[in-house]
Amino acid sequence: MSFTGLRRSSFVSIAAIALLLPLIGCGDDKGKVSILLTDAPGDGIEKAVVTISSIYLQGGDDKGGRVVLRDEPVTVSLLDLANSTSELVSEAEVPDGQYHQLRFVISGGYLEARNADGTTSIYATTNNYEGLPAGAVVAGQLHMPSYDSSGLKVKFDETLTIEGEQKILLVDFDVAQSFGKQAGGSGRWVMSPVIKAAEVTASxxxxxxxxxxxxxxxxxxxxxxxxxxxxxxxxxxxxxxxxxxxxxxxxxxxxxxxxxxxxxxxxxxxxxxxxxxxxxxxxxxxxxxxxxxxxxxxxxxxxxxxxxxx
The missing domain is CATH 2.60.40.10 (Immunoglobulins)
Structure with missing residues (x-):
């Protein structure tokens, strides 16, 4: 499978996902986690919307140590968050321990891409995706491989250790590098996220x-x-x-x-x-x-x- 990727000729963003994880000691060997989301536009992409159905931390290995931070769906317009943030999780309690991944379970989404003639086309995970604007005509499919089951994996460069103290983690979702149109005239776009993660003190x-x-x-x-x-x-x-x-x-x-x-x-x-x-x-x-x-x-x-x- 080959893709024709979009690259920004003008950064219209980072984009980025930024996560601030203030871990405030609350006793009982637990911390508190808050998550803020940030991003910015990608060249040729007019709109990028996703529905995040749950967010969780994964500890130890893929089979254990899961801590759910949010299980209420939220629909986010990524490109509306340039140089700003939106709170996704507020002070969720997290047991002290070590975590090696943060995961976003994404149940659907759509993007509006600019065509060569100046018009735009909408690509969605399904024709009846609930986040579509009223009257939208879907031109093709947006494929998000396994993100609605195992989730979008955000790996930490170093194991995240929670010991009750305050920590802040920044996760950068690069929109311009993360969406590509499948070659061959299929009309399908694929979401292949390019993501970096580090403690916000390093940003x-x-x-x-x-x-x-x-x-x-x-x-x-x-x-x-x-x-x-x-x-x-x-x-x-x-x-x-x-x-x-x-x-x-x-x-x-x-x-x-x-x-x-x-x-x-x-x-x-x-x-x-x-x-x-x-x-x-x-x-x-x-x-x-x-x-x-x-x-x-x-x-x-x-x-x-x-x-x-x-």
Missing amino acids: ASVNVEVKLGTGVTLPTIEGKALTLADFQAVLINAEGTQERLSLTDANVDGTYEASFKFLFPGSFQVELAAPAGVAITTTPGQPVTFKLESGRDNTLTLVVSSALPQ
């Missing part, structure tokens, strides 16, 4: 600051005087997944900013995307390549040294 953020160089003015395009608010900061991870954020000047000091959150350690690039019809140069030059270290936030400053109409 970090990147703050991008952009300002105009001395004497630099932005051009007027089609009668509109541009500002840096018309530009976007672009973050690219090692897999080529991209996320774009618009710049804002919250302090009204002339320095525009964008903040990328819930990032795993690794290599990244940052670029500044100009509006159509504008060519720019920056100091330092683009792209800026850097390595994000565990638990450390980065601030990158780009100065626009020239901006000319094309």
Whole structure:
């Protein structure tokens, strides 16, 4: 079986699933677990919705040590969670012990994909999936192999040990890398999740600051005087997944900013995307390549040294 995968040309996300697991001592050799979900868009995917019927921790081996964190179904629109979170589990009690997997049992879902002609098509696990919008016409199948039985497995790099103390785990669901259209004209899409997991203390953020160089003015395009608010900061991870954020000047000091959150350690690039019809140069030059270290936030400053109409 072969697939034609989607890759983001602009990170429209990470996306990501982020799980915060605050384990607060509550006596009786137990902790408390809360789960927050985060994600961001994937290039060519307009909508990605899944119904999570249960969530559980798996300890020891596949046959034992299961602790159910949630057994009430919840339907989540993944792409609505860019740089934000949604609480899935609130303070579920978990016995002290060691756990090697977190699992999501996914009972259904759909995605809306953009076609080459600019239209969109919907692909769903079934034609009558309850999460479909009213009046939706299903063009093909979305296949989620075994996720409604054994569950989507999120493996930890290191065994998760619960001893009553607070722990926070971040799980990154990369939407752009996780859905692909099956080759051969079958019209079927397949969900093959690309997921990373680490304690949130190992995650970090990147703050991008952009300002105009001395004497630099932005051009007027089609009668509109541009500002840096018309530009976007672009973050690219090692897999080529991209996320774009618009710049804002919250302090009204002339320095525009964008903040990328819930990032795993690794290599990244940052670029500044100009509006159509504008060519720019920056100091330092683009792209800026850097390595994000565990638990450390980065601030990158780009100065626009020239901006000319094309």
